[in-house]
Amino acid sequence: MSNNIIRNNLGKVQGMESENHHGVGHWKLQRISAIAMIPLVLWFVPSLLFVIMSGYNDAIDWVQNPLNATGLVLLFGTLFFHAALGLQVVIEDYVHLEGLKIILIILIKLLSILLGVLSILCVLKIFL
Amino acid sequence: MSRQRPLSPHLQIYKPQLTSILSILHRATGVTLSMGSVILVSWIIVLTLGEETYVIYTKIVNHWFSHLVLMGFTFGVFYHLSNGIRHLFWDAGYGYGLREAYISGSLVIFSSLLLTGMTWLLIYLK
Numbered sequence: 001m002s003n004n005i006i007r008n009n010l011g012k013v014q015g016m017e018s019e020n021h022h023g024v025g026h027w028k029l030q031r032i033s034a035i036a037m038i039p040l041v042l043w044f045v046p047s048l049l050f051v052i053m054s055g056y057n058d059a060i061d062w063v064q065n066p067l068n069a070t071g072l073v074l075l076f077g078t079l080f081f082h083a084a085l086g087l088q089v090v091i092e093d094y095v096h097l098e099g100l101k102i103i104l105i106i107l108i109k110l111l112s113i114l115l116g117v118l119s120i121l122c123v124l125k126i127f128l
Numbered sequence: 129m130s131r132q133r134p135l136s137p138h139l140q141i142y143k144p145q146l147t148s149i150l151s152i153l154h155r156a157t158g159v160t161l162s163m164g165s166v167i168l169v170s171w172i173i174v175l176t177l178g179e180e181t182y183v184i185y186t187k188i189v190n191h192w193f194s195h196l197v198l199m200g201f202t203f204g205v206f207y208h209l210s211n212g213i214r215h216l217f218w219d220a221g222y223g224y225g226l227r228e229a230y231i232s233g234s235l236v237i238f239s240s241l242l243l244t245g246m247t248w249l250l251i252y253l254k
Binding site: 031034035037038041042045046048049050052053054055056059060063072076079080083086087090115118119122123125126 | 168
């Protein structure tokens with residue numbers, strides 16, 4: 001009997017965890033994407049600043065280099081993935097209206113996918 | 129959340145410390161950088177639109193005020209990066225002592241200022 005109660009409570013907690021997407025999976029993915037961002041940011045933030053301030057031909061040449069194009073695709077993909085996970089936690093911490101919270105999280109995820117796909121397609125258009 | 133209870137920390141009487149300021153700054157830079165990522169997206173979109181549009185874009189970007197905004201974002205990036213690495217060390221179980229937390233916090237401020245300064249020095253020396 002008491003074993004049943006424990007199992008039921010455990011089941012409830014596990015159910016909530018997957019419902020909020022706030023379990024171990026989210027935690028791990030946030031750290032993995034964070035580690036991936038370290039080399040991407042260290043290399044691409046200074047170079048991007050240089051490129052953004054230079055002329056059109058320099059910028060096109062830079063994106064058409066396969067290494068830079070690869071880095072840009074990885075950067076945009078990881079950036080919006082990491083941002084969506086981070087913003088989700090902030091929303092979960094500060095927005096206490098259940099309905100609004102869910103709507104905001106869905107909006108953040110859709111917007112991140114949109115910006116990620118859009119920017120990666122732009123990189124490919126210039127590269128190809 | 130059926131009853132209204134006071135939230136902790138109680139902000140009116142809360143005394144800020146280096147550690148708490150760095151903690152909230154990590155979130156603040158995270159949220160700001162998420163919004164600033166639109167600048168990066170706008171750059172790559174404009175680059176696909178051809179030279180004429182891109183020239184207008186670079187003119188806006190090279191205005192002194194845009195430089196100031198970009199410097200702010202550069203600091204945000206390097207701060208979030210440095211403090212993020214600090215967080216990863218905590219996740220791995222290191223640096224929990226009070227002294228360590230203050231030393232790593234000072235290191236984070238130092239490295240983010242240094243990296244921002246180095247980047248913009250290189251940009252202006254070019």
